[in-house]
Amino acid sequence: MIDFRSDTVTRPCKKMRTAMANAEVGDDVYGDDPTVNELESWAAKRHGFARAMFCSSGTQANLLALMAHCQRGDEYLCGQQAHNYKFEGGGAAILGSIQPQPIENEKDGTLCFEKLTAAIKPDDSHFARTTLLSIENTINGKVLPLEYMQNAREFTREHNLALHLDGARVYNAATALNVDITEICQHVDSMSVCLSKGLGAPIGSILLGSESLIKAAKRWRKVVGGGMRQAGIIAAAAKIALAENPVKLQQDHENAKYLATALNQFANISVNLDHVETNMVFATFSEDIDIVNLVEKLKDGNILLSAGNPMRLVTHLDIDKTAIDTFIQALHNELV
Ligand SMILES: *Cc1c(COP(=O)(O)O)cnc(C)c1O
Numbered sequence: 001m002i003d004f005r006s007d008t009v010t011r012p013c014k015k016m017r018t019a020m021a022n023a024e025v026g027d028d029v030y031g032d033d034p035t036v037n038e039l040e041s042w043a044a045k046r047h048g049f050a051r052a053m054f055c056s057s058g059t060q061a062n063l064l065a066l067m068a069h070c071q072r073g074d075e076y077l078c079g080q081q082a083h084n085y086k087f088e089g090g091g092a093a094i095l096g097s098i099q100p101q102p103i104e105n106e107k108d109g110t111l112c113f114e115k116l117t118a119a120i121k122p123d124d125s126h127f128a129r130t131t132l133l134s135i136e137n138t139i140n141g142k143v144l145p146l147e148y149m150q151n152a153r154e155f156t157r158e159h160n161l162a163l164h165l166d167g168a169r170v171y172n173a174a175t176a177l178n179v180d181i182t183e184i185c186q187h188v189d190s191m192s193v194c195l196s197k198g199l200g201a202p203i204g205s206i207l208l209g210s211e212s213l214i215k216a217a218k219r220w221r222k223v224v225g226g227g228m229r230q231a232g233i234i235a236a237a238a239k240i241a242l243a244e245n246p247v248k249l250q251q252d253h254e255n256a257k258y259l260a261t262a263l264n265q266f267a268n269i270s271v272n273l274d275h276v277e278t279n280m281v282f283a284t285f286s287e288d289i290d291i292v293n294l295v296e297k298l299k300d301g302n303i304l305l306s307a308g309n310p311m312r313l314v315t316h317l318d319i320d321k322t323a324i325d326t327f328i329q330a331l332h333n334e335l336v
Contacts, residue, residue: 002323003304007169007197007252007279007316016201016237023236027229028054029222035232039239043206046242047191048182051214053207053221054235058083058168060226061192061205063091066134068209068216069162069190072097075128077116077161079105082136084166095224099128109139110148113155120159130159136166137184141280143173146183153187163187168194168205172278175249189213193242198249198279200317201241203234248317252279255315255324262328263313266335282310294334301330 003009012020026032036054044052055061062084066076076092078085080102084092092098103115111133121127133156137144156163165188167173174181185191190209195201207217221227228234260271260281268286275282285291295307303326306312315324 001302001304002319002327004313004315004319004327005304005306007314009304010196010198010200010317012202012237013200013240013317016240019236019240020233023232025230025232028231029227029229033230033232033235035239036235039235039242040206042239043242044208046181047185047193047208049185049191049208050211051209053214053218054231054238055192055205055207055221056203056226056228057196058166058192058194058205059088059091060221060224061207062088062134062164062166063095063224064217064220064226065164065190065192065207065209065213066092066098066132067096067220068213069132069164070096070098071129071131073099073128074131075099075101075121076132076134076164077101077103077111077119077130078134079103079109079111079136079139081105081109081139082134082166083168084134084136101128101130105139108144109136109142110144111135113151116155117159120161130161132162132164134164134166136168137173138169138176138278138280141172141278141282142275143176143277146177146179149184149187162189164189165191167191169197169278171246172198172249172253175246175253176278181246195238195241198252198316199241199245200248201234201238204238206238206242245317249279252315252317252319253277255279255319255321256281256313258321259313259315259324259327262324263331266331268335279315281313281315283313284310289335297334298327298330303327303330 023035028036040052120130195204260276
């Protein structure tokens with residue numbers, strides 16, 4: 001299968017499977033799993049945070065961060081397109097009694113500070129308490145500039161807000177900017193990172209923050225059923241993903257550009273190449289193409305696509321240039 005639907009579809013490599021098979025484990029709810037402990041202490045140090053916590057998913061890491069930062073009756077500012085507003089089932093509101101205050105994202109994915117300022121509620125019993133700003137980097141494949149990260153830090157200091165980064169794909173951002181990851185995350189109070197996307201782990205995310213924040217988040221993790229026992233089995237693969245695979249993202253980005261350029265050759269497909277900053281390509285098909293039918297046909301040829309228009313195509317460890325060529329040829333057979 002050549003699967004362009006997401007970078008979540010990668011399978012663990014041999015090295016990961018070996019590490020999983022041989023992982024030293026213990027009961028992580030008791031804090032006894034040496035492989036989880038090693039991953040967490042390594043990750044905290046690597047990213048410049050006091051503590052780290054291994055979580056089952058990015059959705060869980062974001063939820064726990066929001067619940068640790070905010071009390072019942074608080075609100076968080078976020079983008080209208082934010083994953084932790086739009087694509088996480090409303091978890092913060094449902095499970096945390098935290099109200100989201102979404103703000104329309106600007107074209108580049110940023111949130112306008114004037115609009116954010118206007119949305120901050122006064123200290124008055126009519127309103128929820130605005131306590132947190134949550135931003136996302138990358139957002140829909142776009143990278144937030146380093147200067148924006150710094151401005152977000154200054155903005156939150158000025159307004160006495162905490163700052164959370166949904167960094168599901170923050171390593172793609174660091175790769176695109178050609179900076180060390182700490183250049184991005186030095187500006188935030190907490191950050192979630194997905195290890196099971198471009199980094200290639202089968203399962204898991206990491207949440208980074210202060211001692212007290214992670215302590216609170218860990219309590220909530222148990223409450224939502226996220227306390228895992230011999231989690232070292234999956235942490236072993238997660239460590240390899242986090243330590244060894246960031247350098248491989250550059251290839252995914254080059255492959256995305258290669259894919260975008262090839263798609264743009266079709267008269268009935270258009271891609272804005274300037275928007276291909278990381279591993280995502282958004283391709284707009286002309287109206288006369290039956291996307292659902294096209295996706296079905298390509299599936300018969302072992303090529304998996306998401307049936308949207310624009311269609312999001314994602315490159316990852318399991319897609320190389322040959323796979324892209326195979327896809328383009330199959331598309332040619334269908335469309336030309
Ligand atoms: C995928 C994703 C998440 C959630 O991660 P899961 O592991 O799928 O729960 C959160 N935020 C962003 C920006 C994501 O892309």
